[in-house]
Amino acid sequence: MATDRSHPSAQPPAKYPRTPSRVDPNNPPWPAYRGYHEYSFAHATMGVRLPTILGKAIDDVVKTLNDEYDEEKIVDLTACIARMEDLMDDLQDNAKLRPIIDDGEGDIPLWNKMIARYFRGKDFMNAPWLFAEAYKYRRLHECFSLSKYWKTYDVFFRQKCDTFSRSSDAVFELSLRFAKPWQQDSSLSQEDALEAKRVMFHELTQICLWGNSTDLSLLINMTEEDIKKLQSTGGDHLAATEQNILGNHLSKVWEYISSSKFGSAGKGGRMDFVLDNAGFELYCDCVYADWLIQSGLCSEIRFHGKRFAWFVSDVTRQDFDWLLNSMIYGQLFPQVSDEELASLREMGARWKEYVKQGKWIYEDHAFWISGYTFWALKEEAPDLFLHLSESDLVVFKGDLNHRKLTFDCHVPPSTPFDVAIGNLATEAGAPPVLSLRTVKSDVVCGIPEGKAEQLDKDEPGWKISGKYAVVLLSEGRKGEPVQF
Numbered sequence: 001m002a003t004d005r006s007h008p009s010a011q012p013p014a015k016y017p018r019t020p021s022r023v024d025p026n027n028p029p030w031p032a033y034r035g036y037h038e039y040s041f042a043h044a045t046m047g048v049r050l051p052t053i054l055g056k057a058i059d060d061v062v063k064t065l066n067d068e069y070d071e072e073k074i075v076d077l078t079a080c081i082a083r084m085e086d087l088m089d090d091l092q093d094n095a096k097l098r099p100i101i102d103d104g105e106g107d108i109p110l111w112n113k114m115i116a117r118y119f120r121g122k123d124f125m126n127a128p129w130l131f132a133e134a135y136k137y138r139r140l141h142e143c144f145s146l147s148k149y150w151k152t153y154d155v156f157f158r159q160k161c162d163t164f165s166r167s168s169d170a171v172f173e174l175s176l177r178f179a180k181p182w183q184q185d186s187s188l189s190q191e192d193a194l195e196a197k198r199v200m201f202h203e204l205t206q207i208c209l210w211g212n213s214t215d216l217s218l219l220i221n222m223t224e225e226d227i228k229k230l231q232s233t234g235g236d237h238l239a240a241t242e243q244n245i246l247g248n249h250l251s252k253v254w255e256y257i258s259s260s261k262f263g264s265a266g267k268g269g270r271m272d273f274v275l276d277n278a279g280f281e282l283y284c285d286c287v288y289a290d291w292l293i294q295s296g297l298c299s300e301i302r303f304h305g306k307r308f309a310w311f312v313s314d315v316t317r318q319d320f321d322w323l324l325n326s327m328i329y330g331q332l333f334p335q336v337s338d339e340e341l342a343s344l345r346e347m348g349a350r351w352k353e354y355v356k357q358g359k360w361i362y363e364d365h366a367f368w369i370s371g372y373t374f375w376a377l378k379e380e381a382p383d384l385f386l387h388l389s390e391s392d393l394v395v396f397k398g399d400l401n402h403r404k405l406t407f408d409c410h411v412p413p414s415t416p417f418d419v420a421i422g423n424l425a426t427e428a429g430a431p432p433v434l435s436l437r438t439v440k441s442d443v444v445c446g447i448p449e450g451k452a453e454q455l456d457k458d459e460p461g462w463k464i465s466g467k468y469a470v471v472l473l474s475e476g477r478k479g480e481p482v483q484f
């Protein structure tokens with residue numbers, strides 16, 4: 001495996017970024033992380049984690065194969081396994097990135113134009129990490145999309161369901177508390193009522209944030225105890241972990257959401273969630289979205305998920321439906337009390353009602369499963385940009401979305417968030433953007449000067465532990481007409 005310590009990105013970051021006109025997917029505004037950079041999490045991911053993840057995915061398919069009885073389907077699935085093995089060879093031999101085979105899916109032009117234009121001759125280790133990693137998941141999808149019977153097969157579905165059922169303590173801690181419809185104490189003065197709302201907002205935003213620290217792709221070998229610790233949602237725990245939010249715009253977010261700028265007069269606002277992980281994290285997102293509707297702060301929530309299995313645990317429509325249905329009909333928690341089960345059912349029923357009434361809407365644009373960063377959103381997905389420009393706040397959940405917002409490059413950590421996300425902050429019509437991210441990879445911005453350097457010294461590994469987080473807001477240029 002090549003290692004080149006003299007490469008510019010192994011050096012301290014340049015003070016000034018690349019001029020915007022020279023930025024492209026292979027040349028981020030600051031130097032990219034690439035698989036051959038040993039100092040970066042890119043190296044371990046491309047060299048070790050991705051082959052391990054793929055190996056487990058093959059095991060999953062073999063399990064399905066052994067349970068199948070129809071010969072035609074068996075033969076078809078055997079071909080999927082053979083394609084997965086080819087992908088494994090390509091990963092392990094560090095092959096060049098070939099075009100995606102046309103499987104009739106709508107995202108093919110996005111992928112193949114991008115490969116032709118920017119990554120001709122690049123391989124898994126020398127292409128920017130973000131692109132190479134996303135490409136691997138698209139290739140994994142191709143293994144199935146070329147089949148006759150298994151086009152929508154999700155190799156990670158079993159794992160995603162499993163972690164939700166293993167999160168029972170935190171699941172019921174939240175359902176017991178939030179199942180009953182939320183109502184404000186009518187005896188409170190206007191000022192006290194607003195303060196009570198602020199406190200709830202603060203707490204639930206944090207629950208939504210820390211829901212991101214249980215990540216299947218990283219925590220495959222976690223014990224039940226480890227999971228419990230990470231998922232604790234109690235007040236004391238949240239107060240303690242708030243100290244780990246290194247860049248924290250929570251107060252600014254509340255100021256905006258509680259102002260007349262959010263939503264139209266007398267009507268709550270529209271909030272969009274660009275989702276990250278299924279299972280427990282999605283459950284936390286929904287608890288938050290539920291309260292945002294009940295409190296009247298929001299009248300509409302749009303959830304944006306992926307069209308197919310992505311970065312192991314990302315939400316697909318199937319995962320979204322699975323969560324809501326299994327809360328009502330599932331038998332995932334045989335050990336819990338009737339009261340606990342009833343609370344989960346009550347909440348699940350309310351959430352399904354939101355879907356029926358159009359207060360919660362699930363969407364899955366092809367751009368979210370492309371290799372592009374969000375710097376390219378307006379250019380490559382103008383329809384999506386226009387759609388999001390109508391939102392009052394777009395919340396990006398998790399590490400991968402944060403990498404895509406910030407071009408996954410060596411940006412100096414004290415760079416303000418609205419500089420690091422480029423034109424998604426500066427374009428006319430750009431919506432307000434909030435990143436709720438527990439830090440699980442190299443790129444960091446929006447934190448105080450010197451903090452990253454201090455943590456590098458005191459806590460090696462802090463960037464991938466999920467112990468630290470950022471809550472960063474860009475105000476955007478909402479309301480200004482979008483120009484193409």
Ligand SMILES: O=P(O)(O)OC[C@@]1(O)O[C@H](CO)[C@@H](O)[C@@H]1O
Binds near residue numbers: 133277441
């Ligand atoms: O987006 P998420 O679920 O918060 O994190 C995704 C993740 O686990 O995958 C990547 C490495 O494979 C890292 O960016 C990150 O740590």
